[in-house]
Amino acid sequence: MSRIVVIGANHAGTAAVNTILSNSKEHEVVVFDSNSNISFLGCGMALWIGNQISGPEGLFYSSKAALEAKGAKVFMETRVLDLDFERKTILAEGKDGSMIQQPYDKLILATGSLPIVPMIPGHDLKNVQPVKLYQHAQDVIEKLKNPEMKDIVVVGAGYIGVELAEAFKRHGRNVTMIDVEKTCLSAYYDESFTDMMKRNLEEHGIRLAFGEKVTEIRGNGCVEEVVTNMNRYKADMVVMAIGFRPNAELGKKQLAQFRNGAYLVNKQQETSVTDVYAIGDCATVYDNSIDGENYIALATNAVRSGVVAAHNVLGTPLESAGVQGSNGISIFDLKMVSTGLTLNKAKRRGINALASDYEDLQKPEFIESENEPVKIRIVYDGETRVVLGAQMASRHDLSMGIHMFSLAIQEKVTVDKLALTDLFFLPHFNKPYNYITMAALSAK
Numbered sequence: 068m069s070r071i072v073v074i075g076a077n078h079a080g081t082a083a084v085n086t087i088l089s090n091s092k093e094h095e096v097v098v099f100d101s102n103s104n105i106s107f108l109g110c111g112m113a114l115w116i117g118n119q120i121s122g123p124e125g126l127f128y129s130s131k132a133a134l135e136a137k138g139a140k141v142f143m144e145t146r147v148l149d150l151d152f153e154r155k156t157i158l159a160e161g162k163d164g165s166m167i168q169q170p171y172d173k174l175i176l177a178t179g180s181l182p183i184v185p186m187i188p189g190h191d192l193k194n195v196q197p198v199k200l201y202q203h204a205q206d207v208i209e210k211l212k213n214p215e216m217k218d219i220v221v222v223g224a225g226y227i228g229v230e231l232a233e234a235f236k237r238h239g240r241n242v243t244m245i246d247v248e249k250t251c252l253s254a255y256y257d258e259s260f261t262d263m264m265k266r267n268l269e270e271h272g273i274r275l276a277f278g279e280k281v282t283e284i285r286g287n288g289c290v291e292e293v294v295t296n297m298n299r300y301k302a303d304m305v306v307m308a309i310g311f312r313p314n315a316e317l318g319k320k321q322l323a324q325f326r327n328g329a330y331l332v333n334k335q336q337e338t339s340v341t342d343v344y345a346i347g348d349c350a351t352v353y354d355n356s357i358d359g360e361n362y363i364a365l366a367t368n369a370v371r372s373g374v375v376a377a378h379n380v381l382g383t384p385l386e387s388a389g390v391q392g393s394n395g396i397s398i399f400d401l402k403m404v405s406t407g408l409t410l411n412k413a414k415r416r417g418i419n420a421l422a423s424d425y426e427d428l429q430k431p432e433f434i435e436s437e438n439e440p441v442k443i444r445i446v447y448d449g450e451t452r453v454v455l456g457a458q459m460a461s462r463h464d465l466s467m468g469i470h471m472f473s474l475a476i477q478e479k480v481t482v483d484k485l486a487l488t489d490l491f492f493l494p495h496f497n498k499p500y501n502y503i504t505m506a507a508l509s510a511k
């Protein structure tokens with residue numbers, strides 16, 4: 068019987084543990100997590116804070132008890148402090164100060180990510196709020212019970228920022244969003260799409276302060292205002308959502324790392340040290356849109372990398388198919404989805420990329436209800452014509468279409484092949500010349 072030790076039991080760790088125990092009972096599986104809960108779906112945080120769901124219960128899909136029922140030994144509130152790759156042991160400290168030395172044959176690192184906190188004056192004032200854990204969401208909800216908490220500044224107009232801005236607006240608070248970039252969601256969409264989201268946010272009363280850099284947070288114990296290089300904004304709470312960094316301190320000295328510190332892994336999730344695997348937000352992913360390693364912190368990647376590592380640890384060789392960074396968002400009912408590279412990103416990488424755009428009604432004009440405008444952009448390589456990315460937006464749910472583009476990028480399909488791909492037609496869903504076909508056919 069070999070010993071498999073998993074450090075971190077959120078999305079990546081839980082996926083690995085479940086896969087191992089569903090496929091084999093022949094191993095001792097020991098799990099450590101420094102938190103008191105497992106499997107909190109951060110994606111539901113804004114829905115919970117914004118009172119769009121009745122409570123947080125459904126935001127968990129596993130627990131210590133569930134993993135133990137499958138056969139794992141689980142130590143919660145137990146932080147791993149040190150890894151000894153020579154002796155193949157790890158050292159952990161329980162909440163009560165007790166020390167545990169645990170030997171392993173195979174080790175899976177699933178320590179995730181941490182919110183980036185800029186080291187500006189005032190970053191440690193009361194009510195400067197990180198938003199990653201279940202406990203953070205609880206803090207925010209508690210603070211919102213105070214009607215004096217009127218002005219909320221959200222720093223970072225990425226995915227977490229825009230979702231929480233909507234949630235705070237639903238509470239009737241004054242919301243200001245600050246981002247260093249000139250627009251929101253700039254990592255995921257080109258301007259014509261981010262302009263739609265900007266308008267959407269403004270129409271719902273959110274004040275946008277884009278192209279500004281926060282230089283200081285001021286207050287007297289508690290936060291009172293946020294200072295940027297251009298303005299000052301009154302603030303009773305400041306939410307910091309400027310991205311994640313990999314939580315990869317444990318193996319820092321010995322494991323090969325990506326430029327941002329993430330553990331560098333191959334397609335089997337193996338690190339540079341034998342029998343040590345890394346999964347989820349603490350590790351790199353293979354990004355098919357750039358044909359190389361990248362860092363993309365998403366629960367979807369975390370879960371899949373957990374499954375891949377588990378099979379390899381069990382001795383069944385399995386390679387990741389790589390990822391495209393596929394993602395989606397719905398803010399005040401404006402739905403946007405994207406995958407792969409934006410045109411801006413492709414150009415920044417020196418790729419001779421082109422974009423084909425198309426706008427239409429989703430269904431034939433004779434469908435008089437639930438027939439919304441749709442907007443699509445396909446990004447492709449100007450020389451090979453291989454699809455590099457896609458973006459879509461509508462008030463209607465068009466999310467399923469992006470999966471095809473994700474597969475197209477993964478499988479290196481050309482835009483011309485996509486134009487002739489068999490896509491069904493039914494007036495309830497689309498037009499005979501549907502927007503995906505039309506965008507592909509319009510590619511120069």
Ligand SMILES: Cc1cc2nc3c(=O)[nH]c(=O)nc-3n(C[C@H](O)[C@H](O)[C@H](O)COP(=O)(O)OP(=O)(O)OC[C@H]3O[C@@H](n4cnc5c(N)ncnc54)[C@H](O)[C@@H]3O)c2cc1C
Nearest residue numbers: 075077078079100101109110147179180347348365366367
């Ligand atoms: C508000 C919010 C919304 C999000 N929405 C989406 C979404 O809609 N779609 C999507 O795909 N992704 C979303 N994400 C991102 C997603 O949550 C992360 O990519 C995902 O949590 C990564 O999972 P992970 O298991 O790799 O890491 P983490 O979730 O960071 O978990 C790491 C675990 O390791 C434990 N740990 C760390 N260090 C130690 C140690 N030394 N000893 C013991 N235990 C340790 C931690 O306690 C934690 O439980 C969202 C994130 C947030 C915060």
Ligand SMILES: NC(=O)C1=CN([C@@H]2O[C@H](COP(=O)(O)OP(=O)(O)OC[C@H]3O[C@@H](n4cnc5c(N)ncnc54)[C@H](O)[C@@H]3O)[C@@H](O)[C@H]2O)C=CC1
Nearest residue numbers: 223224225226227228246247248308309310311364394395
């Ligand atoms: N719907 C989804 O799929 C969701 C995914 N997530 C994922 O969780 C991770 C973390 O999310 P976010 O924190 O929103 O990161 P993000 O990368 O989406 O956005 C960070 C934003 O902060 C801005 N920024 C960076 N430094 C700044 C600074 N010093 N001052 C002001 N602005 C600054 C960036 O320009 C960017 O717009 C991401 O990988 C994201 O994709 C999070 C929420 C929802």
